[in-house]
Amino acid sequence: MRNETIVELVDVWKVYRMGRRRRIEVEALRGVDLRVPRGEFLAVMGPSGSGKSTLLHIMGCLDRPTEGKVLFEGRDVSRLRPVALARIRNRRVGFVFQSFNLSPTLTALGNVELPMVFAGVPRRKRLARARELLARVGLRERERHLPSELSGGEQQRVAIARALANSPDLLLADEPTGNLDTETGRGVLSLLSEANGEGVTVAVVTHDPEVAAAAARKLRIRDGRIVGDDDA
Amino acid sequence: MLDFLRIAVRGLLHRKKRSWLTIIGILIGITSVVALVSLGTSMQLAVRRSFEELGYDVMMILPGELGGGFGGPASLGASFEIDADALSEVEGVGEIGLMSYESLYVRAGENEGFLDTLGVSENIFSFFKVEMVAGRGFSPGERGAVVLGVEVAKELNLDVGDTLEIEDRPFAVVGIYSADSRLDEDAILIPLPDMQALLGTQGVSMVFVRAAPGYEVGKVATRLEEFLYESRGRRDLSVQTMEEVHEVVQRALGILGAFLGGIAGIALLVGGIGVMNTMYTAVLERTREIGVMKAVGARNSQIMLVFLLESGLMGLVGGAMGTGIGALLNFAAVTAAKAVLGARVLEYGISWWLVLGALGFSFLVGAFAGLLPARSAAKLDPVRALRYE
Known part of the structure; x- marks a missing residue:
């Protein structure tokens, strides 16, 4: 049976050392406890610098906590080696960023294929899946276009298709509508909701009230601590 | 592997001008290596042909003691x-x-x-x-x-x-x-x-x-x-077989060839440093992209492979063109020498092992020069890389 909690954080601290000789310590997260059940649509809100992105990165195994435990599908991943974390990110997690972050050298199709290349999916299967995903986000006709030839909204839709490539359990989006106008943002939001409707757990860092309204659970974070949680 | 090659080629094509300039660096290095090494081979082949025509069953009796080096008999030309x-x-x-x-x-x-x-x-x-x-x-x-x-x-x-x-x-x-x-x-x-x-x-x-x-x-x-x-x-007389004489001459030509090759090697080294420079710039420039590749699950080794392929490809393309130009230079030099100095001075000196060696070597120079930049790309912290502006 699959674990019904997809990711759980137990007293997670993240301290960055910055500046010359790394003497300045910045506490991005200060003792965060969080349990995200499978299938949830979670919005993370808070002022800039409050630790939202760090929280998202740690949930997605992109970063490791300085202290505390991270359980991904019940397994402690807080001390795993980079190669094992890369594997989890590749198979289980999809990331969507505010600035799209598509590879400028690859076409829309190539970008969607990328996670499958790293996963070692055979080319034929990969192309079929990438085309299916592009069709789903309404960009089947633009598969040969480079990111520089696409609008912001189109780029973000490609990014969502890429995040879904390896059928992840967890989709993490960091201000996915932050660089888009309201109308385009709605299109992106509906794609996220659609994925959530199909059973993918979605966590979105956002300032956008419309996005927050779509989420079933809202998390407020300030100075590295969770200060508000609908669920709590 | 093929997929990573495709990604690498895309990366190279994306910065065409810089890729080409870097390739030209390698090209000059490999051209000089191939041209000079084949020139050495040309001389050796010509010498060998001369000896073969005379026949290895021939000995010479010369005045004086024949030393070990290539000084030859001390009193060559003296009468006895x-x-x-x-x-x-x-x-x-x-x-x-x-x-x-x-x-x-x-x-x-x-x-x-x-x-x-x-x-x-x-x-x-x-x-x-x-x-x-x-x-x-x-x-x-x-x-x-x-x-x-x-x-x-x-x-x-x-x-x-x-x-x-x-x-x-x-x-x-x-x-x-x-x-x-x-x-x-x-x-x-x-x-x-x-x-x-x-x-x-x-x-x-x-x-x-x-x-x-x-x-x-x-x-x-x-x-x-x-x-x-x-x-x-x-x-007071020494007997020299053609084989011995040939050996002495070949040794001298070998030293000459190594010397020429060394000079060409310096040119290639400069080309290699060019590749390293380009790759470091590419890593810096694409820090964010590397961060994204890591976010979508690329392992460090896979990122390293992409960058190594890129630098290796630059080496290989430069090497292939350099080998071609070097071979043309050898052809031109030998043809000119035959026309001006007579038929026996040089022979065409391009061999398969030289071509394959030059190609393999240029790929290695490229890949080796890309090793450190690729490693620094692979070791980037994904979160930092994603934040990089």
Whole structure:
């Protein structure tokens, strides 16, 4: 049976050392406890610098906590080696960023294929899946276009298709509508909701009230601590 | 692997201008390596062909002790007396050719001056497979005759039937030999007895001995050396097989080749540093992209592979073009040398191992130069890389 909690954080601290000789310590997260059940649509809100992105990165195994435990599908991943974390990110997690972050050298199709290349999916299967995903986000006709030839909204839709490539359990989006106008943002939001409707757990860092309204659970974070949680 | 190659090619094409400039760096390096190494090979092949034509069954008796290095006999060109008949009694000795060398005063009509003159036994023509353009070689016991190299004949404006004076004695031109012959085309050949009379000695400067069929050259050479020592009571003559001479010459050419290769290597090193520089810039420029690749699950080794392929490809493309240009240069140099200096100076020196070696080496230089940049790309912290502006 699959674990019904997809990711759980137990007293997670993240301290960055910055500046010359790394003497300045910045506490991005200060003792965060969080349990995200499978299938949830979670919005993370808070002022800039409050630790939202760090929280998202740690949930997605992109970063490791300085202290505390991270359980991904019940397994402690807080001390795993980079190669094992890369594997989890590749198979289980999809990331969507505010600035799209598509590879400028690859076409829309190539970008969607990328996670499958790293996963070692055979080319034929990969192309079929990438085309299916592009069709789903309404960009089947633009598969040969480079990111520089696409609008912001189109780029973000490609990014969502890429995040879904390896059928992840967890989709993490960091201000996915932050660089888009309201109308385009709605299109992106509906794609996220659609994925959530199909059973993918979605966590979105956002300032956008419309996005927050779509989420079933809202998390407020300030100075590295969770200060508000609908669920709590 | 093919997929990573595709990603690498995309990356290279994305910054076309810089990729090409970097490739040109490698190209110049590989061009010089291929051009200079093949030039060395060209010389070695030409030398080998010369020796092969003369035959490895030939030995030379020279005055002096032959040292180990490539200094050769200390008194090369010095005259010595030798009993050719006694020599031919030694077991395994076949044909014997005698040669005496001197620069003599020659006059032909308006032209006069010192020219290289060889006094030769009449069998030298067959011994060296001398090709005649006109006339003939010497007949047994013939005196007062001269055979000219084609160049000398042209310079002195002489033909068969004309006469010239050597040290004020008249000699009739009986033959002209071709520039393709084993003998220097600038030489003047006269019968050995005439030479000895002109010089007032019974000496020769060189004896050529061919091993009789079925005999091993090295063993005959040893026997000859023993015979010379016993009959003369001292080791004032040395016997040299063509193999030994060839070896000495090849060693000298090898050192020359290594030297040229070293110079070319420096050019290649500079090219490699160019690749390294470009790759470091690329890593910096694409930090965010690397962060994204990590976010979508690329392992460090996979990112490293992408960057290594990129730098290796630049090396390979530069190498392929450089090899082509280097081969063309060799072709041009050899063709020019054959036209200007005569047929025997150089041979085409491009071989498969050189081409494959140059290609493999250029890929390695590229990949090696990309190693450190690729490693720094692979080790980037994904979160930092994603934040990089």
